Amino acid sequence: MTTTTRLQPTTEARERLLAAALDLFTKSGYAATSVREICLAAGVTKPVLYYYFKSKEGIYLQLMEDSYSLFEAMLADLGSFTGTVRRRVLHFCENVFDASIQQLPQVKLIYSIYFGTPQGAPPFNLEQYYDRMLQVISALMLEGIGSGEIRPGKVDDMVWAALACMSIAIEEQLCHCNPRLDREAMVRMLNIVFDGLEARQS
């Protein structure tokens, strides 16, 4: 029970702090969460938090950077999709949806800052998430128009319509214990949109 060789000197504390902060920021919001609560939940004292992160803002920014790194890593795995544009857009949306479910607390935190007003939280560029997704879907839609799979029209409208279906499905997951939209519902909504994109103009 004596402290044996501990080359990694209780680095757990850092991880516990991050986990506790994520949980509390998500449940109560950034401003309403105190450093005292975070430390209590992590089982450490306040100076430990100030040691690893510099401030309350510091631990928040660390969480945001970690999340965005994961997002970019996910996007990097998208080149392997094949098939029709409809199929690939569906696949992309399913992947983003699944990743959001798996990281629900992180996504909740991001939404809470994005819509919840800064709350005193330090600025972090949250739009890059949306911008990146717009880029990806835009490229796919353009390809679909080029190949004739999709009827000509304003590309932006098509992209936003697809993104809208994905967004609302994710938002339902965020805000309801029993979400009224699941992954399959999202797919069906996206198929309605693609039916509209293939239909002859009325």
Place this chain on the structure above:
Amino acid sequence: MTTTTRLQPTTEARERLLAAALDLFTKSGYAATSVREICLAAGVTKPVLYYYFKSKEGIYLQLMEDSYSLFEAMLADLGSFTGTVRRRVLHFCENVFDASIQQLPQVKLIYSIYFGTPQGAPPFNLEQYYDRMLQVISALMLEGIGSGEIRPGKVDDMVWAALACMSIAIEEQLCHCNPRLDREAMVRMLNIVFDGLEARQS
């Protein structure tokens, strides 16, 4: 310059407090806004706030109730729409969109609480907004299926697809000084959805 007949003893103070609270809650979030700031912005002292509303929670709840009353009043004016189901759903979404623009601070506050986690704000049933809109669009879609204007299918998917387009357009208005989606873009997105709802199943 003496205080003349003042039967309405500076009731303005109450209105100024509500306006200031709305502005500050919207800009900084509920938890991050202090009573001191609200009173400063309203040009009154703290006891005035505690006199009219009972607490910080009280002024917040008053704002929420006022907003919901306006929303219900808007819904009451919807019976007059005529035309195809597509036309009426578009009309409904345009009305909600316009009303949201006109009351952008209120909508921002609602979103900030809905997605932004309670932030220590007292509970208020925000889902009733969404529930009511789902009801309205659902009834219209069912009518469209009955008349043959819309192809048979899962009504919920159709309703959510339409609501998704409206939601994302409003959310863009909330979060960007220069929204990438305007009212016309929303209409075009909704038309894509309705094209899909009328198209023959592929």
Place this chain on the structure above:
DNA sequence: GTCTATATTGAGATAGAC
């Protein structure tokens, strides 16, 4: 109804021992 003045609590942050 509105003020001044103040009570009380808890926040973020740090000094310094170990």
Place this chain on the structure above:
DNA sequence: GTCTATCTCAATATAGAC
């Protein structure tokens, strides 16, 4: 790297005069 103890400040809220 982690602790105890403490500083400083601002928060919500109220008492009591006018």
